Amino acid sequence: RKEVEQDPGPFNVPEGATVAFNCTYSNSASQSFFWYRQDCRKEPKLLMSVYSSGNEDGRFTAQLNRASQYISLLIRDSKLSDSATYLCVVNPRGSSASKIIFGSGTRLSIRP
Amino acid sequence: GAVVSQHPSRVICKSGTSVKIECRSLDFQATTMFWYRQFPKQSLMLMATSNEGSKATYEQGVEKDKFLINHASLTLSTLTVTSAHPEDSSFYICSAESEPGGEQYFGPGTRLTVT
Numbered sequence: 001r002k003e004v005e006q007d008p009g010p011f012n013v014p015e016g017a018t019v020a021f022n023c024t025y026s027n028s029a030s031q032s033f034f035w036y037r038q039d040c041r042k043e044p045k046l047l048m049s050v051y052s053s054g055n056e057d058g059r060f061t062a063q064l065n066r067a068s069q070y071i072s073l074l075i076r077d078s079k080l081s082d083s084a085t086y087l088c089v090v091n092p093r094g095s096s097a098s099k100i101i102f103g104s105g106t107r108l109s110i111r112p
Numbered sequence: 113g114a115v116v117s118q119h120p121s122r123v124i125c126k127s128g129t130s131v132k133i134e135c136r137s138l139d140f141q142a143t144t145m146f147w148y149r150q151f152p153k154q155s156l157m158l159m160a161t162s163n164e165g166s167k168a169t170y171e172q173g174v175e176k177d178k179f180l181i182n183h184a185s186l187t188l189s190t191l192t193v194t195s196a197h198p199e200d201s202s203f204y205i206c207s208a209e210s211e212p213g214g215e216q217y218f219g220p221g222t223r224l225t226v227t
């Protein structure tokens with residue numbers, strides 16, 4: 001089983017739709033979780049950190065479910081500019097050592 | 113946010129030559145930097161963890177004698193691809209963390225093409 005698994009997609013949704021991605025992780029001791037966004041041929045950029053209490057930033061909401069070992073990302077009122085690959089990132093060793101693991105990414109395409 | 117630069121952004125070299133890629137944290141000190149490689153339509157793969165003042169830690173399957181990493185200061189790490197081959201052609205990205213377990217700031221990447 002991979003340490004971090006994501007549905008590769010692609011998700012093709014109309015502008016204005018709500019779309020959600022899940023990501024599962026295998027190491028129950030993982031402490032830090034992030035969602036990154038990567039545009040084609042560019043470096044990844046942090047979208048948001050994921051906290052146990054969940055967090056929201058505008059149209060984006062991230063949730064963590066430790067019991068089921070998954071994190072989720074919800075995008076509301078999607079825009080054309082949201083088209084990108086979304087990477088789930090997990091630090092499997094906690095805060096003492098930083099070897100983060102990237103999921104393979106979920107491709108999202110927003111159509112007009 | 114913190115800024116990480118990478119140089120060069122793009123390089124084309126001939127098979128058998130060596131290429132050095134620099135990664136700099138511009139406005140913070142990074143005791144740890146990471147080097148990743150990404151092939152087309154694939155995920156980022158961690159190659160090695162670079163620690164200032166000590167030897168890099170390489171991931172399984174990554175040849176340390178081929179991918180030389182030097183982390184000479186708290187703001188600079190270099191990756192040298194020695195005796196490059198066409199199969200080394202890839203997108204190489206570095207990252208630096210501002211604190212252990214925290215956000216990683218990525219450089220813009222270096223696209224290496226070996227002919």
